[in-house]
Amino acid sequence: MIDDPTTGRRRTTVDTTSLPRPLERPRRLRGGEAMRSLVSETRLSAEQLVVPYFVVPGTGEVQPITSLPGVSRFSVDKLLPELERALKLGIRSAVLFGVVPDRDKGPGADRADDPEGPVASALRAARSEFGNDIVLVTDVCLCGYTDHGHCGLLAHRPRGTIIHNDSSLARLASMAVVHAEAGADIVSPSDMMDGRVAAIRSALDSAGHEEVAILSYAVKYASAFYGPFRDAAGSAPKGDSRAPKDRRTYQMDPANAREARREAELDEREGADMLMVKPALPYLDVLARLRPTTNLPLAAYQVSGEYAMYKAAAAAGALDEADAVRESLLAIRRAGADLILSYYAVEALDKGWI
Numbered sequence: 204m205i206d207d208p209t210t211g212r213r214r215t216t217v218d219t220t221s222l223p224r225p226l227e228r229p230r231r232l233r234g235g236e237a238m239r240s241l242v243s244e245t246r247l248s249a250e251q252l253v254v255p256y257f258v259v260p261g262t263g264e265v266q267p268i269t270s271l272p273g274v275s276r277f278s279v280d281k282l283l284p285e286l287e288r289a290l291k292l293g294i295r296s297a298v299l300f301g302v303v304p305d306r307d308k309g310p311g312a313d314r315a316d317d318p319e320g321p322v323a324s325a326l327r328a329a330r331s332e333f334g335n336d337i338v339l340v341t342d343v344c345l346c347g348y349t350d351h352g353h354c355g356l357l358a359h360r361p362r363g364t365i366i367h368n369d370s371s372l373a374r375l376a377s378m379a380v381v382h383a384e385a386g387a388d389i390v391s392p393s394d395m396m397d398g399r400v401a402a403i404r405s406a407l408d409s410a411g412h413e414e415v416a417i418l419s420y421a422v423k424y425a426s427a428f429y430g431p432f433r434d435a436a437g438s439a440p441k442g443d444s445r446a447p448k449d450r451r452t453y454q455m456d457p458a459n460a461r462e463a464r465r466e467a468e469l470d471e472r473e474g475a476d477m478l479m480v481k482p483a484l485p486y487l488d489v490l491a492r493l494r495p496t497t498n499l500p501l502a503a504y505q506v507s508g509e510y511a512m513y514k515a516a517a518a519a520g521a522l523d524e525a526d527a528v529r530e531s532l533l534a535i536r537r538a539g540a541d542l543i544l545s546y547y548a549v550e551a552l553d554k555g556w557i
């Protein structure tokens with residue numbers, strides 16, 4: 204320690220010649236953008252992204268969703284130009300969610316398999332417009348079609364109302380067949396009933412749709428991050444006297460990771476062609492654990508609440524949206540996802556973020 208003659212403060216000096224010199228220098232490979240990209244382990248590209256769309260009945264409908272800034276519900280005629288825009292940006296796949304008015308909902312989800320419903324209509328229109336240039340995925344779930352907002356049908360038992368597994372399977376299977384008939388490449392059950400992959404596979408095969416694939420939401424947690432989606436789809440569980448107000452009797456407990464392997468193995472055995480983990484960012488550990496256990500493609504869903512958080516943080520000036528979105532998508536890929544469902548897909552490509 205010596206006194207600095209100008210400031211009078213005490214300053215520590217170290218003899219640099221006595222310090223060990225680094226034996227390895229990882230920084231050599233970080234010196235510039237070209238060098239960094241040469242050794243980058245994880246890539247993001249347009250064709251790994253699947254863009255979600257909410258489809259409503261009617262024509263001329265563009266309904267912005269307040270809790271998902273930048274995302275709207277579209278009627279089929281308005282959806283087609285959106286799909287075209289996505290295709291031009293290099294995206295090759297979209298997942299469709301149907302949204303129907305309350306008057307079309309009921310305890311039996313009767314409209315879930317309506318061949319004239321918004322999803323089936325969108326499938327036919329998109330298929331005739333874009334042929335096989337686009338991979339069309341559909342959400343198979345009853346929550347958008349039940350008046351109570353649950354993903355399955357209710358049954359009343361002495362201990363209370365339950366979401367009844369086996370009666371829901373037939374409705375889900377019939378919905379999947381209607382989607383296949385309308386031109387879906389992939390049906391994607393998100394309801395979390397037990398045995399639905401087997402039920403859907405068998406129904407598709409007996410209807411002659413053995414080529415239609417199943418992307419199973421195998422590992423879907425009972426998450427707080429679905430809030431904006433439930434606004435968008437009008438599918439929040441109502442929680443009235445008839446039914447519970449959450450989905451914890453069928454979606455997974457956020458505390459569980461071993462159980463994720465069990466769900467994934469079950470769905471693989473039942474005939475799933477791809478598996479999904481959802482939400483994405485809070486469950487990267489789960490993705491990383493599943494990756495070495497399956498040879499199936501793994502998808503991750505960057506859900507509505509994740510999207511809404513980045514939007515809100517960016518609007519508050521708390522983070523750079525482009526950098527944050529790129530980093531989060533990269534993290535999801537690095538953890539083991541082959542494909543990512545993201546509301547950011549179009550914006551990120553359009554603005555050159557990825």
Ligand code: PBG
Nearest residue numbers: 344346393428429432506507508
């Ligand atoms: C329907 C379904 C949900 C999501 C996808 N399919 C909501 C839920 O389970 O309550 C969430 C997607 C998102 O938040 O972006 N079962």
